[in-house]
Amino acid sequence: MERGMKKAQVVIVGGGPAGLCAAIEAAGAGARVVIIDENNSPGGQLFKQIHKFFGSFEHKAGMRGCTIGARLLEETKSLGVEVILNAPVYGLFKHEGGMVVSYAQDGREKAILGEKLILATGAGENALAFPGGTLPGVMGAGCAQTMINVNRVLPGKRIVMVGSGNVGLIVAYQLLQAGARVLALIEAAPYIGGYGVHASKIRRAGTPILVGHTITRAIGKAQVESVEITGLDENFQALAGTARVLEADTVCVAVGLSPLTELAWMAGCDFTWIPQLGGHIPIHNENMETTIAGVYAAGDITGSEEASTAMEEGRLAGIAAAEALGLAAGRTKEMKLEIWARMNALRTGPFGQRRFEAKTQLLGSARKAAQ
Amino acid sequence: MSVPETAKDGIKFTGIASREELAACPGITTGERFEKGPVAVIECVQEIPCNPCEHACSSGAIVVGQPITRLPVLDGAKCIGCGACLAFCPGLAIFLVHKNYTDTSSLVEFPYEYLPLPAEGSLVPCGGRDGDFIAEGKVVKVKQTRQNDGTALIVVEIPKEYFMDIRTICRKETYHGQG
Ligand SMILES: Cc1cc2nc3c(=O)[nH]c(=O)nc-3n(C[C@H](O)[C@H](O)[C@H](O)COP(=O)(O)OP(=O)(O)OC[C@H]3O[C@@H](n4cnc5c(N)ncnc54)[C@H](O)[C@@H]3O)c2cc1C
Ligand code: SF4
Ligand code: SF4
Numbered sequence: 001m002e003r004g005m006k007k008a009q010v011v012i013v014g015g016g017p018a019g020l021c022a023a024i025e026a027a028g029a030g031a032r033v034v035i036i037d038e039n040n041s042p043g044g045q046l047f048k049q050i051h052k053f054f055g056s057f058e059h060k061a062g063m064r065g066c067t068i069g070a071r072l073l074e075e076t077k078s079l080g081v082e083v084i085l086n087a088p089v090y091g092l093f094k095h096e097g098g099m100v101v102s103y104a105q106d107g108r109e110k111a112i113l114g115e116k117l118i119l120a121t122g123a124g125e126n127a128l129a130f131p132g133g134t135l136p137g138v139m140g141a142g143c144a145q146t147m148i149n150v151n152r153v154l155p156g157k158r159i160v161m162v163g164s165g166n167v168g169l170i171v172a173y174q175l176l177q178a179g180a181r182v183l184a185l186i187e188a189a190p191y192i193g194g195y196g197v198h199a200s201k202i203r204r205a206g207t208p209i210l211v212g213h214t215i216t217r218a219i220g221k222a223q224v225e226s227v228e229i230t231g232l233d234e235n236f237q238a239l240a241g242t243a244r245v246l247e248a249d250t251v252c253v254a255v256g257l258s259p260l261t262e263l264a265w266m267a268g269c270d271f272t273w274i275p276q277l278g279g280h281i282p283i284h285n286e287n288m289e290t291t292i293a294g295v296y297a298a299g300d301i302t303g304s305e306e307a308s309t310a311m312e313e314g315r316l317a318g319i320a321a322a323e324a325l326g327l328a329a330g331r332t333k334e335m336k337l338e339i340w341a342r343m344n345a346l347r348t349g350p351f352g353q354r355r356f357e358a359k360t361q362l363l364g365s366a367r368k369a370a371q
Numbered sequence: 372m373s374v375p376e377t378a379k380d381g382i383k384f385t386g387i388a389s390r391e392e393l394a395a396c397p398g399i400t401t402g403e404r405f406e407k408g409p410v411a412v413i414e415c416v417q418e419i420p421c422n423p424c425e426h427a428c429s430s431g432a433i434v435v436g437q438p439i440t441r442l443p444v445l446d447g448a449k450c451i452g453c454g455a456c457l458a459f460c461p462g463l464a465i466f467l468v469h470k471n472y473t474d475t476s477s478l479v480e481f482p483y484e485y486l487p488l489p490a491e492g493s494l495v496p497c498g499g500r501d502g503d504f505i506a507e508g509k510v511v512k513v514k515q516t517r518q519n520d521g522t523a524l525i526v527v528e529i530p531k532e533y534f535m536d537i538r539t540i541c542r543k544e545t546y547h548g549q550g
Contacts, residue, residue, distance in 0.1 A: 052461035052522070054421040056439050062423030062459045064520065176542070177485055191383045196417045197462025199386030204539040205485075206502035209386045211379075308420070349418035349440030 008034040008082075010321050011101050011114025013089045013263060016044020017307045018299025018314035019120035020072040025318030026118075027079035029327045034112060035081060036103050038088040042076075043069035044122055045300075046307065048142075048149040051170055054195065056346065059308035068307065092117070092267045098294060099267070116294050116321040119264055120314060123257035123278060123300035128162065131217035137224030141171040141254035148178040156250025160227045161185040162215050166194035168254030169202060175252070176205050183246045186213040186229055188236060195351070215251065216243065224249055257304040267295050272365040276358040277303025285366040286340070287320035288313055296321055302362070305355060312343045382416055387500045392416045393535075398433075398465075400447030405534070409452030409469040409478070412535075413443050415462060427459035457482055458519035467526075470534045477534035478511060480526045488513050488523050489540060497529055498541040505537050506530050 010026045012019045015037035027033045041047060049065025060068045076083065084105065091102035098115040125140040132138070137156060141163070147153045159180050161172040164187035172182045185202065190212050192199050199209055216228045216238070231242030257278055261271070264282040270291040271280045281303055288296045296317040299310035316339050322328040347356035380389045393399060398413025413424065413433070422435040424443050432449035433456060435441050454467040457480065467480035479497075489495050489510045497508040508527035515523050529537045 052423075052459075052520070054419060054423075054461040056420060057423050057426040061421060062427070062461055067520075190379075192386055195419050195462065196382035196386065196388070197415060197419070197460075197464045199382070200388070200414070200500065201463050203386040204498070204500060204502050205542040206498075211384055306420075345438040345440075346420045348438040349420060351418075352420055352440060 005100075006034075006110070006112040008032050008112060008114050009325055009327075010034070010116045010118060010318070011036065011099070011112055012118040012120055013037075013101065014044065014120035014122055014299070014301075015039070015042030015083060015085075016120060016122050016299060016310065017046055017068070017072065018122070018301075018310040018317075019044070019118065020069075020076055021311040021314030022118045022120060022296075022298055022318035022321070023076045023081045024072070024079060025315045026322045027076065027081045029319070029322035029329070031322050031325055031327055033079075033081045034084060034114070035076070036084045036087050036089055036101065036112075038086070040086050042073055042083050042085065046072075048145050049170075049307075050149050050174065053307060054197070055306060055308035056342070058342065059311060061308065065307065089263060092263055094268075116296065116324060117267070118296045118298060118314075118317045118321060119267070119282075119290075119301055120297070120299045120310075120317075121260040121263060121301050123259050123304045125253070126256045126258055128215075128253045128255050130215050132219060132224070135218050135220050135224050136222070137220070137249055138218055138251045138253065141167050141252040144250070144252045145171045145174060148174060154178055154180055155252075156224075156248070157181060158183055158248045159250045159252060160215065160229070160246055160248040161252045161254060163187060163254035163256070164189075164192040164194055164199070164209060164211070165254060165256065166198055167257070168252075169194040169198035171252060171254060172202050172207060173198065173205070176202065176207065180250075182207045183248050184208050184210055184229070186210045186215065188212070188214045188232055190234065214238075218251055219245070224251055227251055257300065259301045259303060261301060264290065264295075264297055264301065267292050269295060269297070270369050272362060274303065274358050274361060276354050277362070281362060283362065283365045283369050285370070286316075286336070286363060288317035289320060291366070291369050294324065303355070303358065306346070309343055309346055312339050312346075315339055388414055388416045397442050397444040400445055400450070404447035405468065405470040408471075409454070409467055410447055410450050411445055411452070411454070411456055412466045412468050413445050413460075413464060414466065415443050415460075415464045418442060421462070423459045423461065424456050424465060427456040429455065454480055454524065457524055458522040463522075466538060468534050470531065472528060475531055476528045477531045478526055478528055479508075479534060479537050480524055481538055482522045483525045483540065484522055485542065488515075489525065495527065496541040497527055497533075497537045498539050499536050500538050502539065502542060504541050505533050508537065508540075
């Protein structure tokens with residue numbers, strides 16, 4: 001190994017809720033932990049989530065996402081976790097004694113050797129193709145959310161939100177709070193994808209939710225000047241006579257998230273395809289360990305869910321990595337079982353059941369892969 | 372510009388709990404309880420993984436239990452109408468209703484996370500679950516406490532007949548103003 005290369009027992013890529021919780025558990029067990037994140041502040045999705053979180057009380061629900069992020073951050077600090085920021089990780093190389101993680105910082109290439117590697121890179125927004133979709137004024141909902149909540153810039157005044165999952169519903173609400181008009185939230189499916197309580201908030205504010213509708217084009221010369229939408233039949237075909245034009249200057253697209261799995265591919269992890277979880281997912285076992293020994297995955301990278309489940313998966317990965325390093329003391333097994341019980345409880349009900357089945361399928365793939 | 376509503380009824384289709392869903396909702400107490408004084412109205416009708424309301428109520432009037440996806444159940448007999456649960460619900464789905472405030476008026480309290488906040492004593496257009504105007508109301512109180520963490524609670528006095536209908540200050544009216 002190159003002399004002087006930076007070393008850590010656990011290297012975590014991604015400082016969102018999953019990465020931070022992994023760090024808390026691993027460092028709590030005594031490991032030397034380094035988190036690397038490409039942003040200028042850690043917290044991942046949490047810092048733009050100014051709304052009070054749903055979820056369970058134990059997962060700090062009822063608290064605003066940004067406050068949860070700040071709490072987790074304090075905890076990692078007090079445990080002596082090193083956080084490297086503004087540092088995109090671009091390469092992973094198998095090496096004696098672990099994995100070399102290459103990242104860029106201040107325009108320079110750097111590397112660190114991690115005995116154990118935890119990938120907690122989260123998920124990215126899906127795009128939607130439609131005529132006019134490249135006009136300025138068409139953007140991802142998460143992008144609009146970063147603009148209003150982090151940079152305090154209103155992306156537009158008259159907005160059409162596409163997609164009724166929780167992201168679309170919540171960002172629509174936050175755009176209303178920021179002072180924009182949300183002319184309509186449209187959804188191609190015949191029903192609302194996200195939670196009713198979030199939908200009710202924007203309905204009370206006067207924003208219509210149009211299920212069975214899609215965007216057919218964005219119209220404008222140099223930027224979005226209006227938006228054409230149309231009703232759909234049950235086969236998702238445009239219904240004649242239902243097209244109309246809304247005078248919007250902004251289109252926000254919230255049509256799902258896909259796990260950011262590039263690094264897991266690079267590490268050589270085996271994948272499986274589970275559409276309910278967002279596509280290609282690195283196979284992992286009950287310890288969140290992938291098919292590459294010593295490489296773990298946690299949070300939205302294993303299928304987009306919620307911060308609550310991301311935190312639990314992070315904890316599992318952190319505990320398991322510490323255990324594999326021979327650090328964890330006595331109660332490891334019970335702790336892991338408790339986490340699984342809490343996660344399974346979160347994955348019940350009409351919204352959670354499908355994720356539970358998908359996650360069960362994922363663990364099944366791990367068992368198959370291990371044989 | 373008017374955008375027509377969809378035909379199907381119910382929270383999953385419109386984002387608004389239907390009459391039937393509200394009638395079956397375990398977070399809404401009985402008719403007699405409303406006669407007796409202020410009480411929480413929990414309009415949470417979908418099984419989602421969420422339970423801060425249960426922990427917010429120190430009177431033990433709200434039970435979600437296990438698994439966490441169960442609907443919150445309100446025990447009207449235990450609810451003392453303190454309103455502590457309102458700002459803790461991330462879904463902004465809990466309201467406080469004092470039906471018999473006077474002979475002709477009720478008080479409705481709801482979380483309101485928009486600026487500007489209305490002035491106490493002012494008259495405001497009040498609306499229903501779809502944000503449409505129902506009746507004018509008087510702002511009796513605007514509560515902003517540290518504990519509520521940025522969520523203002525607004526108490527409006529409204530004509531009694533609308534105590535189960537009015538749930539917000541109309542934002543649509545402001546829209547018309549803005550063109
Ligand atoms: C609008 C919206 C509302 C939400 N509301 C709720 C809610 O109310 N309740 C709830 O429980 N959940 C909510 N969530 C979901 C929650 O935010 C996510 O599930 C959670 O943040 C996922 O955590 P994570 O740690 O896996 O990923 P993230 O939070 O996305 O963090 C991943 C981090 O990794 C970094 N990264 C990625 N690739 C690299 C790389 N190559 N090099 C360096 N760094 C990298 C990213 O920049 C990021 O900082 C919401 C999400 C959105 C978008
Ligand atoms: S109003 Fe007070 S007593 Fe009633 S449910 Fe809410 S917190 Fe409990
Ligand atoms: S806190 Fe609100 S959204 Fe969550 S379960 Fe309770 S009433 Fe429903």
